[in-house]
Amino acid sequence: MALVQPERMASGNSAKSQGRRKGGLFKDLSRDKYLYLLALPGILFFLIFKFVPMWGVVISFQNYSPFAGITGSEWVGFEHFQRFFSNPDFMLLFRNTMAINLLSLILFFPLPIVLSLLLNELRSVMYQRIVQSIVYMPHFLSWVIISGLTFLLFAKGEGLVNKLLEGVGLARVDFLTNPDTFWLMLTVQSIWKECGWGTILFLAAMASIDPGVYEAAKIDGAGRLRQMWSITLPAIRNVIITLLILRLGHMLDVGFEQVFLMYNGAVSQVAEVFDTYVYRVGIQQGEFSYSTAAGLFKSVVGLALVVLSNWIAKKMGEEGVY
Known part of the structure; x- marks a missing residue:
């Protein structure tokens, strides 16, 4: 009995602590229900558009066929x-x-x-x-507008920058089709x-x-x-x-x-x-x-x-x- 009693006490304390944790969780949910309700749209967004689609990475290990689906496609590792x-x-x-x-x-x-x-x-x-x-x-x-502005400014034929360069006697520069300046152009846009x-x-x-x-x-x-x-x-x-x-x-x-x-x-x-x-x-x-x-x-x-x-x-x- 002396050996059994501490085990019972330990199990009882563990059950009580679990009960308190559960009670504390529900108490927090009840107390801050409006905050959780406010966060609900964001939580649903991440669940629906971020976590659920992760199941789709399975097809990278398959010869995926839209007709067979994920469960019916051949596994290729x-x-x-x-x-x-x-x-x-x-x-x-x-x-x-x-x-x-x-x-x-x-x-x-x-x-x-x-x-x-x-x-x-x-x-x-x-x-x-x-x-x-x-x-x-x-x-x-949007990037569509920014790309349009970039073309209007830097196009070799009708771009404003090249017209200004030509106006001061300098040669036109091919900004948009020059591989040497493409990465820099993207960085400047960002x-x-x-x-x-x-x-x-x-x-x-x-x-x-x-x-x-x-x-x-x-x-x-x-x-x-x-x-x-x-x-x-x-x-x-x-x-x-x-x-x-x-x-x-x-x-x-x-x-x-x-x-x-x-x-x-x-x-x-x-x-x-x-x-x-x-x-x-x-x-x-x-x-x-x-x-x-x-x-x-x-x-x-x-x-x-x-x-x-x-x-x-x-x-x-x-x-x-x-």
Whole structure:
């Protein structure tokens, strides 16, 4: 009996703790029901459009036939992956995708931080809001409009930029069909469209800094640049690292719509990326399993980069994403 009794007590305590956890969960749901109801559309969106479609990656291991369906298609294992990696186009796709993303990471990623620091230094609240509204606006324009504006500005024949160059006696420049400038053109488009929108999180982080810290720095003789370097940047460091980790997860993901709209035969060797390749092979040629294997490769590499970069951030003493 002396041996049995502690076991009964332990099992009883375990059941009570489980009951309390269940009761606490229902209590939290009841107390915050309106918050959960507010989050319900977002939860449903991710369940329906993100998690449920993940079942479709099974077809990358099959010779998928729309008539046989997923359950009736022939299982071929890693055949499509082997075909994809041995394809001569693979290295071309990898080079173009990585080059565009590295250029964006080097030139585009720091600019929202710099712009946020400059906006934070504005002392007039009204002027700050006006500038913020102006730099936010391009985010709401579709890539179709931005591509159209790019053609109107940089077309060799009727583009405004080339007309201005010709007006001052300079030769016209072929911006849109020059493979040497295509990657830079995409980066400039992304900067113009998303740089202002990217400042939102950084400005929110800066708003949480105690103004008393700046006052103390002024008393110690710190100028504006020193305050920016020693107070503002350290305060938003966690946000910068988190966004950098998430950005690294998209290193093989280039915006399909942007590249597709700017694509032309003259720049095909530098414009073909994984996204356009999946569309061309999977949708236009009907090779669903093969293109799904290419898309799954992108996702696995992105996940590995997020996990690796988060691990490195943790080792360096940062918070990381999780």
